[in-house]
Amino acid sequence: MGIKFRLIVMNFLQYAIWGAYLTSMGSYLVSADLSSHIGIFYAMQGIVSIFMPAVIGIVADRWIPAQRLLGMCHLLAAVFIGAAGYYAHSAGAGVQFGPLFALYSFSVAFYMPTIALSNSVAYSVLESKGFDTVKAFPPIRVWGTVGFICSMLVCDAAGFQTTYMQFVQCAVLGLTLAVYAMTLPNCPVSRGSEKKSVVEALGLRAFALFKQKKMALFFIFSMLLGVSLQITNGFANPFITSFRDVPEFASTFGANHANALISLSQVSETLCILLIPFCLKRFGIKNVMLMAMFAWVLRFGLFGLGNPGGGVWMFILSMIVYGVAFDFFNISGSLFVNNETDTAIRSSAQGLFMIMTNGIGATIGTLGAQAVVDRFVYSQSSVEAMTAGWSASWLIFAGYALCVAIVFALVFKYKHDPEAIGEIGH
Template sequence: MNSQTSKQARFSLMMLMQYFTRGAWFVTLGTYLGKTLEQPGTFIGFSFSLFGIGAIISPFFVGMIADRFFPTQKVLGVLNIGAGTLMLLLSQVTDPTTFIWTLFVYCIVYTPTEALSNSVVFHHLPRRFFAYVRLFGTIGWVFAGLAVNMILGRFVVNVEATAVPLVMSAVASVVLGLYNFTLPSTPVKNGGEKIGIKEVLGLEALSLLKERSFTVFLGASLLIGIPIQMYFAFFNMFLNDIGVENVASKMSLGQVSEAAFMVFVPLLIGKVGLKWMMTLGLAFWSLRYFMFAGISVNAEFLIIFSILIHGACYDFFNVTGSIYVDLKAGERYRSAAQGLFMLVFLGLGKFFGSNLAGLISEWHPSVSAEQLYDWSGIFNTTGIITAIVTVMFVLSFHDRQKYDLDKVNG
């Protein structure tokens, strides 16, 4: 096995473990908080919004501290071991205030690891290999969902409503941290170039906001956080609430479809264009929530189908959006523009989307003693909001510039 092949294999394992650690707890947390700790929807929404705060703070750590003073693989090792320790503590906490603060610190520690993992791969491998390595991250998330039901579920009754998935994540995170120390060295950047807040947060790209369509795109990127976070925070709880079995395993099919639909993105962009590709992504989110509203425990086909279109929802808007940002910014503002997009989409979008999802759930209390919420009302409301965002995007986004999608950007 040559050096490059060996590195690709090692980084693929790293990426698999990286997303296994988050997939192990992220999908089931809402069910654990709602059913076992008996917390309201606003608490659940706020808990998930902490990941958005982590995404906002992460660029400061990555861009200004981590890879400029310490070898990246060692930073990853320390952070992942720290994250695992915090997750283990979190699994033992039942007091709401202590839980929030522990989760907050965890998100601050964990969030930079995803960007740093990408950085390590880009340093050691040609860019064309990244997609293949990143695919193992999706596989890791799928494995985590399967492990919750197929392994932990054999020993723990109603495992998704317990803290056991958090413990599994903690153990995996510590193992990953130890593995990080064995990776090829990624040296400190010694270019001497100073990096300020403007560069880290992508504020240099604010000049792009002079164009109405780019501003509309960022607005849609912020608002799409509502259906995305509603899905991750409450859909697992919903399926468990109506009596569906092996929910985590079923939801892992969403990540499988995410990988599958990725193949169609460049093909469809060439057919329908950037605007209508992103519109399709928004429209699929709206359609999906109206489908959720009609789900019952016996509607197995509808459950599986609504999960499988996750890839169309996420890839058609998010991946196409990243391409649009790259084309719009050009070489001069490329990094800054992508940073601004991630700040809005992953940071502010997650924060506001999660909290609004929590509020929407509280607007629809249960109409029966058998369920925690009026799920049909929650999902119809989310579907209507997303439909309004879709219509506003279609009417307001008018970027008529022609882009060369085949051009290689240096």
């Protein structure tokens, strides 16, 4: 079995786990009368990403091979998300925020580090086999998106969108990857014989990257752009599903199958991943990130203007631009960090990237989005007012993304060298 195929399976399962609940959990929380807690559920993914990926990355750099640690983290994450599903089943209509949130939080605390870890495993294995990661990784990573799509569609088709069974689906996939990860090629740790400082021993040298103006600005804007990452994951499904309460749109396909409609976003992501090597070489990291930022403006703006009836084309276009919005930032950023950091701190640097994006940025974004949605949507009593509130909320998010894009264009300086072989820029 070829090594690329083995990494494809790893990526497929890695994101199928997330796809089981990421886009539909908001609708489940609405059905469980926990709509006011959607933001904190999604923010918890960001909160744990502030410290867990860095801690796990340090362990992978220094003590435990990354592939083995990947399996251990998935095992623990699967156990806790499975327990959350069991609790929801046992509690029936009386699901309480506290127990469900606690079990879910422990699960994501161990899942979120695996995103950076799986990247590190792929990079390490590919480099050990002599592959160019910039060229070889995107076609492998694209299968992660395929896994996410398949898991979303299974969740939709099986009727799990508004039930706790999405957590059970997630647990089964997590246990599968936990076992599979243990069979992957070994990723060596950096055990040097020379005496190291405390900072070096703990793997904290990755934070020294902030001393470089280029890297500091990159991480700061990664955080600002990270604000947008989880907003549609948390609120797109409840938003689209809410049109079932509007007589004009009650019978539309989108209003009744939000996950299937949202899955077009991941189809777009699948195609856009394949464009990354070309775009990075042709345009450079700054322009690629600018494309992502303006794509977020369109992503949110089209949600604010569309509907699942005559305006469904706006929803579809929003799904299409998502591929650029997500991939051109997340994947390109990960490759940029990989190319700009020393191998001894690579896992730690990937963890730091996660802290800034899925950690601080996503936490601020989801909590801020919850405040906006509470103010404009859930505080309203009529269906008409709630629908108008949703539109206003999405346009506010679009305005934020536009401001970040304009400032980034003016502040971030990076000289791109399209002739640099095996590099993103120079």
